[in-house]
Amino acid sequence: MTDFIQGLFAERIGGGSFGKDTKIYKFEKIKRAKAEARKNHPTTELLDFGVGEPDEMAPSVVVEALKIECAKTENRGYSDNGIQELKNAAAEYMASVYGVPGIDPEKEVIHSIGSKCALAMLPDAFINQGDVTLMTVPGYPIMATHTEWNGGRTVKVPLLEENGFLPDLDSIDKEDLKKAKLFYLNYPNNPTGAVANAEFFKKVVEFAKANEIIVVHDAAYAALAYDGKPLSFLSVEGAKDVGVELHSFSKAFNMTGWRLAFMAGNAKVVGAFAHVKDNCDSGQFIAIQKAGTYAMKHHELTDKIVAKYKRRLKLMVDALTTAGFKAAMPGGSFYLYVKAPKGTAKGIVFETAEDVSEYLIKQGLISTVPWDDTGRYLRFAATFAAKDTEDEVRVIEEMGKRIKALEFIF
DSSP, X not given: XXXXXXXXXXXXXXXXXXXXXXXXXXXXXXXXHHHHHHHHOTTSOXXXXXXOSOSSOOOHHHHHHHHHHHTOGGGSSOOTTOXXXXXXXXXXXXXXXXXXXXXXXXXXXXXXXXXXXXXXXXXHXXXXXXXXXXXXXXXXXXXXXXXXXXXXXXXXXXXXXXXXXXXXXXXXXXXXXXXXEEEEEOSSOTTTOOOOOHHHHHHHHHHHHHHTOEEEEEOTTTTOBSSXXXXXXXXXXXXXXXEEEEEEHHHHSOOTTSOXXXXXXXXXXXXXXXXXXXXXXOOSOHHHHHHHHHHHHTTTHHHHHHHHHXXXXXXXXXXXXXXXXXXXXXXXXXXXXXXXXXXXXXXOBOSSHHHHHHHHHHHHXXXXXXXXXXXXXXXXXXXXXXXXXHHHHHHHHHHHHHHHHTOEEO
């Protein structure tokens, strides 16, 4: 029988070649290298600093809130574009945590089944054939993928260390700006850990107004700030005129896998997203939305999470610095982003950060995430598994000892 299905795949996912690509992408390489390392060293602990998600459950009070709401008959149905209770709480949360008053919960807030869904759907609302989305790199590629699936084009805006990992707005090609509709930003940044300040956000607002571009600020790590009060893009005057901000519950409240986020900001952008969303899903389970509402009303829960990552990151900075890396405390997120070594004292030369990552896994049983977009860097996450604070110290000291033994050259 002829396999006609192979000829029916859309070009956006590879057309007739879908499923036949033999290229191995970096996360698959990491997965394979970890499996090989565990097989070759079954009695040695693999230290995993590559996982980009919290290592703990959501706070017990939030879990309990979910249990209670799950048992209520009124929460059994579809929520479509979300419950008003969550929208009200989100507006209050933005005011109390980020100093952004005046968000209209009726028109300027909407929930999403995680930030990923929102980033995937926004291009459906704005991108036509030939339109451009500006994307900072390195970064989270979801909006770029869906821009291209809509016939648009992605223009990569590099985040360079010499610029504090902030995009150089003046470097963007003028012809690209004429076609640009969306500009994706993410601060505190994944993977660099960099934070933006109010002055930069003011420049972004001016830039967006001058070029008539919508700003989409992915604030997934906004609550994880180590140098003072968390900063929202929407706290800057005029920001709501040009964009929206996405807030995830995964990082701020350890609600990973619960798939809950909210978008706040420009009413027209929120409305357009709501229209697309209404044709894609029927809303997150109401009980999860109510648990998220509880979390926002008790946002002090995030304080303990922030303290934990800050403690771990400081220890990691010390260990990596002692081992030869140039490491510094990030302004936010739970990542350390460090330049990858060039080789080892034994004469091994690394061409890419991926080479270093693979070597670290196989020789040191330490997992990281490599980035080669704008230089060669490794990302160490503070979300490794540890039983308690004493075990945190043990894991980090063991990591430092193993790296030192590899005799890297920088």
